[in-house]
């Protein structure tokens with residue numbers, strides 16, 4: 180698995196060098212460190228790193244984030260979304276998943292670690308008070324992997340302690356790493372959920388280079404559960420090939436042999452999907468890519484997806500397999516149509532708000548012991 184050790188050059192804004200997050204990266208050994216004073220200076224340094232032949236994922240940029248630290252998942256037009264909220268901690272990722280939408284950012288180079296996210300706690304506090312919500316699901320792994328640098332950045336521990344004391348938050352750290360050992364002794368784990376994206380060994384080796392193996396991910400989940408955390412898993416994206424259903428069934432089997440089902444709060448299912456432009460980008464930059472061997476069609480939100488019958492087969496088979504082993508776990512589909520919800524789950528959902536309400540009610544009823552302290 181790739182780790183922080185694969186970073187060869189750190190470019191840092193001189194004005195953030197003393198922030199607690201940047202300072203922890205700047206003491207790393209065996210990494211070249213170069214400062215810049217403004218965006219023009221950074222641009223020159225990025226050009227230099229490119230011309231020195233350093234791959235994008237081996238350059239780390241430390242700078243302040245000037246965008247929105249806390250936001251709602253943008254979802255997908257016309258699709259039912261779970262109304263997840265995001266904390267932006269970092270942009271881009273050590274790992275190189277073939278299907279990753281970050282590949283659409285053609286001109287992006289380097290991984291950018293934001294150096295001060297402390298104000299996000301006030302933003303979340305304000306949001307909870309304004310909306311009078313008693314529970315919200317928030318994650319950090321939308322534009323990055325939640326834990327890939329975490330033993331250095333210390334972001335997760337800080338947020339775990341915030342979630343436990345603030346209440347009203349289910350905080351999800353989503354990862355394809357096994358980098359959790361520095362978090363096992365957190366003093367108060369209420370409100371935190373560790374989540375792993377899972378796939379078959381075939382798909383991991385073809386499409387998820389640099390990530391932890393299936394065995395490493397499941398072992399990390401076992402350690403997290405033994406330490407007292409609740410868990411979640413994501414079979415997303417499911418990528419089909421000859422015999423894929425048997426292989427996914429074997430993964431689910433192995434998972435529930437090792438992980439106690441009563442610690443698994445939710446599992447998502449999602450067929451692989453892309454904007455059509457992604458296909459062209461991959462064809463041009465990665466002509467050997469095997470992601471598009473199966474038939475796909477553009478759906479209502481403009482994304483390429485497997486045909487409806489194929490998606491139904493994926494969701495109904497995986498849902499049945501999971502329910503047999505984990506009847507209390509909330510199983511849901513990420514970005515699917517209301518018709519698919521009716522067909523697979525026999526649920527009439529006409530909006531994302533309805534799914535969110537159903538999701539949170541399910542958790543409250545089935546996992547009262549996992550619910551965070553009430554919002555203050």
Ligand code: SF4
Nearest residue numbers: 272274275276279323
């Ligand atoms: S782990 Fe996630 S963010 Fe990282 S490359 Fe894979 S899909 Fe993209």
